[in-house]
Amino acid sequence: MSTLLLPVQTCLIPRFIDQQIDWKHPLIGIIGGQASGKTSFLQLKKDDFGDKALYLNAGDFKFTHEQILDHLTLFEARGGNSAFIDDFHRQPDWISQLISIRKALPKFQIIFSIPPIHQHHRKFTAIQSDGKIYQLPSFSFREYLAVKHQITAPPLTLEEILSHQYLDWLEKSKIRPLALFEDYLHHFNQGDALEDLGLSLERELVQFAQLKASTGFKLKHLCYLLANQAPDKPNTSQLALAIDMSRPSLNELLQLLEQAEIIHFLKKATKGIKAIRPVDKLFFGNLSTYREIIKNQSPQNLYEAFAFTHLKVKHELASPEFGDFLVDEKLVLAVGEKARSKKELKALTEAIKVNPLIEKGEERNIPLWALGLLY
Numbered sequence: 336m337s338t339l340l341l342p343v344q345t346c347l348i349p350r351f352i353d354q355q356i357d358w359k360h361p362l363i364g365i366i367g368g369q370a371s372g373k374t375s376f377l378q379l380k381k382d383d384f385g386d387k388a389l390y391l392n393a394g395d396f397k398f399t400h401e402q403i404l405d406h407l408t409l410f411e412a413r414g415g416n417s418a419f420i421d422d423f424h425r426q427p428d429w430i431s432q433l434i435s436i437r438k439a440l441p442k443f444q445i446i447f448s449i450p451p452i453h454q455h456h457r458k459f460t461a462i463q464s465d466g467k468i469y470q471l472p473s474f475s476f477r478e479y480l481a482v483k484h485q486i487t488a489p490p491l492t493l494e495e496i497l498s499h500q501y502l503d504w505l506e507k508s509k510i511r512p513l514a515l516f517e518d519y520l521h522h523f524n525q526g527d528a529l530e531d532l533g534l535s536l537e538r539e540l541v542q543f544a545q546l547k548a549s550t551g552f553k554l555k556h557l558c559y560l561l562a563n564q565a566p567d568k569p570n571t572s573q574l575a576l577a578i579d580m581s582r583p584s585l586n587e588l589l590q591l592l593e594q595a596e597i598i599h600f601l602k603k604a605t606k607g608i609k610a611i612r613p614v615d616k617l618f619f620g621n622l623s624t625y626r627e628i629i630k631n632q633s634p635q636n637l638y639e640a641f642a643f644t645h646l647k648v649k650h651e652l653a654s655p656e657f658g659d660f661l662v663d664e665k666l667v668l669a670v671g672e673k674a675r676s677k678k679e680l681k682a683l684t685e686a687i688k689v690n691p692l693i694e695k696g697e698e699r700n701i702p703l704w705a706l707g708l709l710y
């Protein structure tokens with residue numbers, strides 16, 4: 336199993352997608368957003384493969400005047416059989432290059448990484464049909480426990496959490512999770528969240544959408560404004576005025592941020608076609624980014640953001656009429672201790688209460704920290 340080395344702690348940890356990947360497939364794509372750890376994941380997985388594997392970063396200066404295909408051809412001639420190519424999108428016309436490599440070296444395995452925005456390239460379907468693509472999300476609370484505290488916790492399904500199977504681990508480990516949960520919620524960073532966000536906006540999004548360089552600044556300003564409004568749905572009239580942009584142009588930037596998985600729209604749980612359901616809430620894809628943009632986020636906002644970032648990895652989410660999340664069109668979760676109307680409280684009698692202040696739950700009450708064991 337591959338592991339990950341983070342600068343915050345000299346500790347190697349397994350990433351949950353390692354067990355999901357078909358490592359024998361000839362073409363594997365790893366899609367990871369800012370601070371997901373995809374570079375370290377590839378570097379350390381290459382070590383698992385041994386001397387017959389090669390790690391390359393497609394953005395290295397030498398590949399401005401040398402061809403990646405030439406390096407791989409020489410490496411194969413010397414007995415190599417696989418290559419981990421990080422940030423392949425930093426090569427011009429990278430998809431055509433990848434297709435050419437596959438044709439020239441049909442028995443050579445390629446594992447590559449790209450940010451989420453580049454899976455929306457019009458030619459990416461050719462890669463999807465030829466390879467297997469996997470999503471690497473940001474670090475979960477469970478992975479944080481391993482990297483920062485060397486605490487091993489089992490991944491649990493939502494059904495197992497609802498039946499309180501996390502209690503077995505608590506009893507055996509003697510861990511008191513609330514202080515650790517607070518540290519993750521308020522302090523844990525995977526790298527420099529704001530620097531990573533800036534690079535993603537100014538280098539990847541501007542380049543991908545062929546925007547003016549000045550639009551990179553507007554994207555930064557927009558993220559700041561969105562972080563102030565989240566988790567409420569964005570007020571597009573106010574936003575357009577604040578960044579001096581027409582509403583159609585603003586909507587294009589919002590769509591770009593969503594495609595990059597920097598933000599996510601939570602749509603209302605109404606009947607009809609899912610794609611055209613109205614937006615009800617907005618969340619950032621990375622909890623530490625959201626927290627660092629606005630230093631004094633309310634606890635309730637962070638609680639909902641924590642729940643969202645962990646639930647979205649394996650579940651379909653919508654915004655119910657009452658409560659905070661409708662999970663897989665069947666289960667309503669009410670997160671935190673925020674004030675609710677009598678009508679809402681009555682409607683939530685059968686909902687799952689997700690409490691950020693308890694260590695152990697019972698019946699239809701679960702601790703919020705336990706959702707951090709989902710992956």
